[in-house]
Amino acid sequence: MFGRYKRLWSSPPQRPAYDAVIIGGGLHGLSTAYFLASRHGIRDVAVIEKRYMGFGGSGRNTAIVRANQRTPENLPLYKEALELWPVLTEELDFNLMFYNCGNLNLAHSEAALKAMRLQVASAQFHGIDIRMVGPKECKELVPILDISNRLRYPIFGGMFHPAGGILRHDAVVWGMARGASKLGVHIHQGTEVTGIGVQNGRVVHVDTDKGRIQTRRVLNAAGGYSADIAFRMLGMKLPISVLTIQAMVTQPLKPILHHVVSSGMYHCYANQTLKGEIATGAHMDPWPTYTTGTTARYIKHQAEALGELMPCLRGVKFMRSWSGLADMTPDMAPIMDGNEPVRGYYMDCGWGYFGFKSSCVTGKYMAQYMATEECPQILKPFALKRFEEHRLMGETAALVEYSPDN
Amino acid sequence: MSRLTNLPTLRIRPGTPISFRYGKKLCEGVEGDTIATALYASGTRIFSRSLKYHRPRGLYGLEGECSNTFMRVDGVPNVPAEKTFLRPGMRVVPQVGPGGLRWDVLAFMDKMSWAMPAGFYYRMFHRPAALWPRVIPFIRRAAGKGVLDADFELPGRCDEIYVNSDICVIGGGPSGMAAALAAAEKGFRVILLEARPWLGGSWDHRISLREDGTPLFESAAQLARQVEESPLVRVFRHTAVAGVYPERVVAAFQTGGPSDSFRERYVEVRSESLVVATGCTERPLLFEHNERPGVMQAGCAHRLAHTWGILPGRRVVFSVGDDLGLEGALDLAELGVEVPCVADVRWSGQDAGLLARMREKKIPFFKGWTASRSMGRKTVKGVELKSTNGVHGRRFPCDVLVASAGQTPVTGPLAVAGARLVHDDRTNFFLPGNLPPGMHAAGRMLGYMAPEAMELSGRLAGLGAVLDFGGRTMDVVEEMRETEARLGRPPEGCQFVMAPVKGKKTFVCFDEDTTVRNVNQAMEMGLDVPELIKRWTAAGTGPGQGGIPGHNLPLLVSHSRASPDEDPRPTTTRPPLVPVLMGTYGGRNHDMCKRTPVHALQEAAGGHMERVGVWMRARRFGTEDHVRKEVANVRSNVGLLDSSTLGKFRLHGPDALKVLQRVYVSDLSTLREGRVRYSAMCTEDACVLDDGVVVKRGEEDYYFTTSSARSGATAEWIHYHARYENWDYDLVNLTDAFGVINLAGPRAREVLEKMTREDVSGSAFPFSGYRELMVGGSIPVRAMRLGFVGELSYELHVPSSLMQSLWEMLEEAGRPLGIQNFGLEAQNILRLEKGHVILGSESEQRTTLHDLGLGFLWSRKKNDGRMVGLPALQRTEHQEGRLKLVGFKMTDPAHQVPRDGSIIADRKIWGHVCTARYSDALGHPIGFALVKEPFCVMGARLPIYEDGCQGRLIHGQVIPTPFYDAGGERMKK
Numbered sequence A: 001m002f003g004r005y006k007r008l009w010s011s012p013p014q015r016p017a018y019d020a021v022i023i024g025g026g027l028h029g030l031s032t033a034y035f036l037a038s039r040h041g042i043r044d045v046a047v048i049e050k051r052y053m054g055f056g057g058s059g060r061n062t063a064i065v066r067a068n069q070r071t072p073e074n075l076p077l078y079k080e081a082l083e084l085w086p087v088l089t090e091e092l093d094f095n096l097m098f099y100n101c102g103n104l105n106l107a108h109s110e111a112a113l114k115a116m117r118l119q120v121a122s123a124q125f126h127g128i129d130i131r132m133v134g135p136k137e138c139k140e141l142v143p144i145l146d147i148s149n150r151l152r153y154p155i156f157g158g159m160f161h162p163a164g165g166i167l168r169h170d171a172v173v174w175g176m177a178r179g180a181s182k183l184g185v186h187i188h189q190g191t192e193v194t195g196i197g198v199q200n201g202r203v204v205h206v207d208t209d210k211g212r213i214q215t216r217r218v219l220n221a222a223g224g225y226s227a228d229i230a231f232r233m234l235g236m237k238l239p240i241s242v243l244t245i246q247a248m249v250t251q252p253l254k255p256i257l258h259h260v261v262s263s264g265m266y267h268c269y270a271n272q273t274l275k276g277e278i279a280t281g282a283h284m285d286p287w288p289t290y291t292t293g294t295t296a297r298y299i300k301h302q303a304e305a306l307g308e309l310m311p312c313l314r315g316v317k318f319m320r321s322w323s324g325l326a327d328m329t330p331d332m333a334p335i336m337d338g339n340e341p342v343r344g345y346y347m348d349c350g351w352g353y354f355g356f357k358s359s360c361v362t363g364k365y366m367a368q369y370m371a372t373e374e375c376p377q378i379l380k381p382f383a384l385k386r387f388e389e390h391r392l393m394g395e396t397a398a399l400v401e402y403s404p405d406n
Numbered sequence B: 001m002s003r004l005t006n007l008p009t010l011r012i013r014p015g016t017p018i019s020f021r022y023g024k025k026l027c028e029g030v031e032g033d034t035i036a037t038a039l040y041a042s043g044t045r046i047f048s049r050s051l052k053y054h055r056p057r058g059l060y061g062l063e064g065e066c067s068n069t070f071m072r073v074d075g076v077p078n079v080p081a082e083k084t085f086l087r088p089g090m091r092v093v094p095q096v097g098p099g100g101l102r103w104d105v106l107a108f109m110d111k112m113s114w115a116m117p118a119g120f121y122y123r124m125f126h127r128p129a130a131l132w133p134r135v136i137p138f139i140r141r142a143a144g145k146g147v148l149d150a151d152f153e154l155p156g157r158c159d160e161i162y163v164n165s166d167i168c169v170i171g172g173g174p175s176g177m178a179a180a181l182a183a184a185e186k187g188f189r190v191i192l193l194e195a196r197p198w199l200g201g202s203w204d205h206r207i208s209l210r211e212d213g214t215p216l217f218e219s220a221a222q223l224a225r226q227v228e229e230s231p232l233v234r235v236f237r238h239t240a241v242a243g244v245y246p247e248r249v250v251a252a253f254q255t256g257g258p259s260d261s262f263r264e265r266y267v268e269v270r271s272e273s274l275v276v277a278t279g280c281t282e283r284p285l286l287f288e289h290n291e292r293p294g295v296m297q298a299g300c301a302h303r304l305a306h307t308w309g310i311l312p313g314r315r316v317v318f319s320v321g322d323d324l325g326l327e328g329a330l331d332l333a334e335l336g337v338e339v340p341c342v343a344d345v346r347w348s349g350q351d352a353g354l355l356a357r358m359r360e361k362k363i364p365f366f367k368g369w370t371a372s373r374s375m376g377r378k379t380v381k382g383v384e385l386k387s388t389n390g391v392h393g394r395r396f397p398c399d400v401l402v403a404s405a406g407q408t409p410v411t412g413p414l415a416v417a418g419a420r421l422v423h424d425d426r427t428n429f430f431l432p433g434n435l436p437p438g439m440h441a442a443g444r445m446l447g448y449m450a451p452e453a454m455e456l457s458g459r460l461a462g463l464g465a466v467l468d469f470g471g472r473t474m475d476v477v478e479e480m481r482e483t484e485a486r487l488g489r490p491p492e493g494c495q496f497v498m499a500p501v502k503g504k505k506t507f508v509c510f511d512e513d514t515t516v517r518n519v520n521q522a523m524e525m526g527l528d529v530p531e532l533i534k535r536w537t538a539a540g541t542g543p544g545q546g547g548i549p550g551h552n553l554p555l556l557v558s559h560s561r562a563s564p565d566e567d568p569r570p571t572t573t574r575p576p577l578v579p580v581l582m583g584t585y586g587g588r589n590h591d592m593c594k595r596t597p598v599h600a601l602q603e604a605a606g607g608h609m610e611r612v613g614v615w616m617r618a619r620r621f622g623t624e625d626h627v628r629k630e631v632a633n634v635r636s637n638v639g640l641l642d643s644s645t646l647g648k649f650r651l652h653g654p655d656a657l658k659v660l661q662r663v664y665v666s667d668l669s670t671l672r673e674g675r676v677r678y679s680a681m682c683t684e685d686a687c688v689l690d691d692g693v694v695v696k697r698g699e700e701d702y703y704f705t706t707s708s709a710r711s712g713a714t715a716e717w718i719h720y721h722a723r724y725e726n727w728d729y730d731l732v733n734l735t736d737a738f739g740v741i742n743l744a745g746p747r748a749r750e751v752l753e754k755m756t757r758e759d760v761s762g763s764a765f766p767f768s769g770y771r772e773l774m775v776g777g778s779i780p781v782r783a784m785r786l787g788f789v790g791e792l793s794y795e796l797h798v799p800s801s802l803m804q805s806l807w808e809m810l811e812e813a814g815r816p817l818g819i820q821n822f823g824l825e826a827q828n829i830l831r832l833e834k835g836h837v838i839l840g841s842e843s844e845q846r847t848t849l850h851d852l853g854l855g856f857l858w859s860r861k862k863n864d865g866r867m868v869g870l871p872a873l874q875r876t877e878h879q880e881g882r883l884k885l886v887g888f889k890m891t892d893p894a895h896q897v898p899r900d901g902s903i904i905a906d907r908k909i910w911g912h913v914c915t916a917r918y919s920d921a922l923g924h925p926i927g928f929a930l931v932k933e934p935f936c937v938m939g940a941r942l943p944i945y946e947d948g949c950q951g952r953l954i955h956g957q958v959i960p961t962p963f964y965d966a967g968g969e970r971m972k973k
Ligand SMILES: Cc1cc2nc3c(=O)[nH]c(=O)nc-3n(C[C@H](O)[C@H](O)[C@H](O)COP(=O)(O)OP(=O)(O)OC[C@H]3O[C@@H](n4cnc5c(N)ncnc54)[C@H](O)[C@@H]3O)c2cc1C
Pocket: A023, A024, A025, A026, A027, A028, A029, A048, A049, A050, A051, A052, A053, A054, A055, A056, A057, A058, A059, A060, A061, A062, A063, A064, A065, A191, A192, A193, A194, A221, A222, A223, A224, A225, A226, A229, A245, A246, A247, A281, A322, A323, A324, A325, A326, A348, A349, A351, A352, A353, A354, A355, A356, A357, A358
């Protein structure tokens, strides 16, 4: 039925030169490689990963996808991303397990309702399926919610975004890696990039612990490590703080939660995976620890929040918690840029805790950027120089509190 | 089945029956039974059906390492029956699919395994695209086994406790107890955590004799008595460790017994030094059908008899890998169980005494043999044994097969604490290669199996923990040296051996039905490190949390030599180490909200109290239309608003002014005593961070307010930006020490005049003035004349303890003048009419001082060149394309008020409505919006798109602010 167990991707020896080198075997790197090969015929590409595919955020996230963004710069990008998952599933011939269950965001104050209305109006204006809902409808969508006044922050209403949902993050990593590899992209696991060579303002090679690679194009898609790479290898200081973000799952249950539910006030979100686990996460640790360790505080907070919002979950057991690194910019929007100040050096980072849902579409546009050397219109607002000009993007309405120094 | 009643090691009280419900049946156990032991004793052999193949599953172990025995107990799903003690009236429901335990209608799935290789989901159901959404409901229904009711409420009280000690010992076995005693002997306080309800670890059920003739269980009891008698050791029984975090924070949870006030309680222990002595568990033996009901671990069979008085079967074949297994076989034989034979995968290394006893009892013994297959349909009927090289084989009928590959350490607490686990060839254990500072390991988990060695190893760790404190060390060091010398090396462990089979039905992970063949498939596909195999095959991701596969998977992978990992590498262990209820983690979930000094008064006055940040505040004092009355009363009479939530600070010292100049945009060197200055703070991007007023109370002594939400953050902000300056100043947070009353309205002065003898006339106490008054005879008040709501108003700051009195006196004095409460919503409308902004409401993260039209606050002349945000203020002043704050009114005849958050959109989005309200004073809706050029110019027509409007726009027009009393006569009067 399945034939032999063919390798998902091959491991050819590293060549001394590639047309393009991608640092990081996470989704952003893999997706860019895939689109370079599939859309631009650039197949002489190496993806260099220091550990294994999906070792970074791509293998640790909770795989929530949605397009209910706040600003006109972001909306089209995420909308396209949502539409791309089913297409990619067929194209890659790999079940990415897109479970289009819809997202319900809860509001616990007038102010939150106002913020949501802005998001809803903006998304609707861009033709995205989303609407405001009252507390009663919240309860209809998620019967286990407590909409009474017992809550310390009672539910005022929410926004429901039927177009969103979850995928299986590992499936996306493997599917992309397999797809890229089939088209001739080289995947090098267990290989670390140690330097980027620049001559006359242009990238000329990349050094790895397995040897030097001549190349004129390199993409920094190293997630939580990208700022470190930019600084160590090119002396570029990116306005990125690296924070730890945790997530956890409960033991599997029969279906009980049919949408992604999230609450900014309670700092938590939860959904039930196809395996039946309630997967849940929240905000980042308040300060950098430079580890992927978990904390006692966090899992407790999560239990308090979920147990209050959905009281029956107090009878469910957590079975695993983990964490990953979030590369956060001051405005919580990514940096996608290239050829500045070094020609041939591209970056796609600062994706923090929200870079899963966009990975397919940014890969598509970053590939276009790298292939044509022209920045696609849709990526222009994400250039690094916005920070120099004090033009922050408006993805988060409120002040960002995670670190006083940026 | 009759129970053994006369063993000294029993933990049950035969003759004290407890009845409970099991499915539809009424069952009985005895006091001390767990659900699983009671069921086993009454003949239950099939406890569940497996997830994927619906294979029958039985009692395999007693440590909750797989979901075989998970049941729904009193509504809680996934409760491990073997670790849950019986309570009268318990309702236990097995977790099974259609058809029930014995006749699962999906049992045919077991024959379909060829169609479900590892990771088959990834390669199925996705073509055509329309198929997958249809498959999802089936997949969801098939997944998971626990059932939870939507209206379930966890009964009982969940508690929490935070304790500390000098040393914390995890594990109350002989080594852990020895460690605790060693530390206590030296005068240190110890907390000892034990997962079982009793101390004793691996000894409490064993009757083997020590060299001095004491049986092990007796030895364990002696140690337990010493521990209990030591005043320095605090023991938490029935307390399972869930996580070990940096700085030796141990999170555990305790199960309450009948006499405890809690159902479960979260226990968090902090200590200076940590000893982990969690012992061993058994490594599952890999052979065909290694999980058929009737196959069980050696410790399980041994304990069933010695702890619970249950003989596991009539004819029991043993296929084991260590001496404990042999000991179990002998003990069971002693109790009358027929043991047709014992196979041991080891070729050598068995204890001579045990072998002699085996010969004495005439039990056939096969060295270098292993079970290769269990036989039977639903339960075990026999076993095929083979020599490990596959050459010889024999079959034996039996009703229980004890199968074990020997011991394997319980390293969870070490792993989650950050110890690197390294494979040790001699013991075949993963041993800690390095331990984080202040951590020690001891006992069986290090491979020490002999009773003396276990105690010595515990003692050594206890002394090591003592050493972490420094002081009194010489004797301790000396003693440690001696102990270490006596301890020697641990014995050889059982090597990894797999039965000579293909592994089609050899289960590595029971919860996920992952077989050896699945693991091989994953490796063929290039997923060659255990971490990836785990993900691809799901092995170890089930509710047993890797208890079964965790030990075998890395060994199997390394054994297959298909992995680049030359040495076996364990997969990452993640907390919680044991599943913990959310209810338990949540604990009491105490709500820490703040109430102002007049909370009760406002509530009594009909205040609709809401949580705003950490505070409770009154939104309005009646129904929603009451707000209009509140507004009108302020405009025409006088109102009272509780503003106690404002951040309030005293900043004083020789360098206080320098600090202010650093963070505020205004030049505060020109601030005179007796005056109030409104100002703002910006970020490095010139974005407005906070606003408030500053008062100079004397030389080098300032008092200032911040917005309610930022009182904590502002203190941090100030210290942060002064951190390199070595300035001499003091910042005192007075937020909770002072309450604030805003007395506002044209008749406010009349009220105040009634209450103080001092001159508060317009000339003596003008707008923007600051006075310290005695009000009501003896209440000291810091009064400011401000105009946030646009009327004559006084902001009265008063010591919190006196605030209620002052409030009551003001109400009393104002009653003839029509004084009334007003709430946040009325304030919101009043200030909107006045054109005053509320940060967060009219500003976003990216909104600069200039964007808000507050650029005039910025003083260019002041002489702190390092003022926060200075370069950005300069650079952004004339920047184009920014969202600017504008005031607007609605021009449509319908006077529809746009909802807050509506967008300004005309083919693309140009901005959004921040706040809009109907103004009674003006007779039309007004609002604030943040918009880009060309919509931010005076007179521009704003097309407003509301959520759900389906393209029907409403219109506003940009007009100047303030909307109300533009000249400010009313507030300055
Ligand atoms: C707990 C958690 C939950 C999340 N939930 C969501 C969610 O629900 N929705 C969502 O959209 N996003 C979510 N995210 C965010 C998302 O996972 C990330 O933004 C995304 O995976 C980033 O992908 P990436 O490819 O940029 O980086 P990564 O996946 O981190 O990949 C970077 C790779 O670079 C490799 N690398 C680093 N340095 C080098 C070097 N010198 N040489 C070679 N290789 C190197 C790393 O090993 C790593 O594999 C979550 C993140 C976490 C941690």
